[in-house]
Amino acid sequence: xxxxxxxxxxxxxxxxxxxxxxxxxxxxxxxxxxxxxxxxxxxxxxxxxxxxxxxxxxxxxxxxxxxxxxxxxxxxxxxxxxxxxxxxxxxxxxxxxxxxxxxxxxxxxxxxxxxxxxxxxxxxxxxxxxxxxxxxxxxxxxxxxxxxxxxxxxxxxxxxxxxxxxxxxxxxxxxxxxxxxxxxxxxxxxxxxxxxxxxxxxxxxxxxxxxxxxxxxxxxxxxxxxxxxxxxxxxxxxxxxxxxxxxxxxxxxxxxxxxxxxxxxxxxxxxxxxxxxxxxxxxxxxxxxxxxxxxxxxxxxxxxxxxxxxxxxxxxxxxxxxxxxxxxxxxxxxxxxxxxxxxxxxxxxxxxxxxxxxxxxxxxxxxxxxxxxxxxxxxxxxxxxxxxxxxxxxxxxxxxxxxxxxxxxxxxxxxxxxxxxxxxxxxxxxxxxxxxx
Numbered sequence: 515x516x517x518x519x520x521x522x523x524x525x526x527x528x529x530x531x532x533x534x535x536x537x538x539x540x541x542x543x544x545x546x547x548x549x550x551x552x553x554x555x556x557x558x559x560x561x562x563x564x565x566x567x568x569x570x571x572x573x574x575x576x577x578x579x580x581x582x583x584x585x586x587x588x589x590x591x592x593x594x595x596x597x598x599x600x601x602x603x604x605x606x607x608x609x610x611x612x613x614x615x616x617x618x619x620x621x622x623x624x625x626x627x628x629x630x631x632x633x634x635x636x637x638x639x640x641x642x643x644x645x646x647x648x649x650x651x652x653x654x655x656x657x658x659x660x661x662x663x664x665x666x667x668x669x670x671x672x673x674x675x676x677x678x679x680x681x682x683x684x685x686x687x688x689x690x691x692x693x694x695x696x697x698x699x700x701x702x703x704x705x706x707x708x709x710x711x712x713x714x715x716x717x718x719x720x721x722x723x724x725x726x727x728x729x730x731x732x733x734x735x736x737x738x739x740x741x742x743x744x745x746x747x748x749x750x751x752x753x754x755x756x757x758x759x760x761x762x763x764x765x766x767x768x769x770x771x772x773x774x775x776x777x778x779x780x781x782x783x784x785x786x787x788x789x790x791x792x793x794x795x796x797x798x799x800x801x802x803x804x805x806x807x808x809x810x811x812x813x814x815x816x817x818x819x820x821x822x823x824x825x826x827x828x829x830x831x832x833x834x835x836x837x838x839x840x841x842x843x844x845x846x847x848x849x850x851x852x853x854x855x856x857x858x859x860x861x862x863x864x865x866x867x868x869x870x871x872x873x874x875x876x877x878x879x880x881x882x883x884x885x886x887x888x889x890x891x892x893x894x895x896x897x898x899x900x901x902x903x904x905x906x907x908x909x910x911x912x913x914x915x916x917x918x919x920x921x922x923x924x925x926x927x928x929x930x931x932x933x934x935x936x937x938x939x940x941x942x943x944x945x946x947x948x949x950x951x
Contacts, residue, residue, distance in 0.1 A: 545592045546646045550950040552919060553585040555601075556943070563891075563937035566609035566623065568702075570781040570798065571877040571889030573612065573623030575937060579605035593648070599640040606633040612795075613779045614703035616719060621795035634664040651678040659693075665778075666743075668695040683755040688748070695743040699778040704797045705735045725797070728788035734800040734882055743773040759820040765832075769810040776804045782887050785878040802888045804873055810836040814844070826850045834868075840893070842868035848902075860904035860927065870895035891935060902929040912949050919948035 563575035583601035608626035615621040644655040659670040672691030707717035753763040781798035814832030846864035871893040873886040880887035904927030912920025
């Protein structure tokens, strides 16, 4: 009898243990994100140049911008992650200050005005939700964003789908986004009296100031009726591990924009219209006029090669074209250099070249009979070089703490950007990643 009882006890224990093991195998999954993460990101950007679009392709492009961003990623469960991204950017701009250059003692496109448009704050909020399947081979994500600046408000939404195959060595993805923008148009000061219902040269601006050159100032101006700009994008991607040390990817993106694609406060000067001035500031002949639709297509690829424990090579190439006549090529290389198990250096280089849009003309290059025109040098033909250098500190054990958060990563990067015009810019960025204990 004792043997029977002992046998039954052993049998019951084995059965319970087997069930426990089976249940553990069935229910346990590695979490997509083990613990909450917090990223603090900041940047400081400066630029200068002599081809401001606000003043028709001439004048200062000086701008200073400081940005701060907080990104919080929270695991909702083993499969789902919620990410909140909130950012604020404050800038001062010499060029945009010249939307109204006449509030200074002497109006000139080469100096900043002291008006309200000399600075502003941009704010952005984005929420992203992602879900991974049990086998981690399928990922769904959706996002919603809101942003605002002094002359526009934008709401965006989108999603993406990714599928991994071949023991996670192959990945295909598709993404889509839509941004619905509403302009609050701001026009150059001297043009506002010539809009519908305005009093033209009888306005106080022209009574209190003397027009030199062509005193019969008569700009070609009507305000925009359409104040919306919608952007829709679709992208597909393919990624493949080619070798244990080599990974490559290909991407194809389509963007369709409709609505008000002109910037209301960017001036244009016509070559067939006599010049009018107040002080040293040339009065606008018109504002930028561009088509109300644009199709953009870009395709490119990446190739990352892990050479050894110290060096990795990351390369990128993209070809872009649109129905405004711009064709561009982008090529870049970054070589992370792991100098210790915690510190990595990031030297990089990026080359860019583009043709001019069909509607671009430099200062006084457009004619009053043209249907569309712009003197925005971002739409001109140019080439540029960008040099970068960064350093990263990583502690996978997050030993350094700030309250309940362990410091996992610190990044510091600097980029210098030069066009083959007078335009120059530089940016320094920093990022700190914390994980919750």
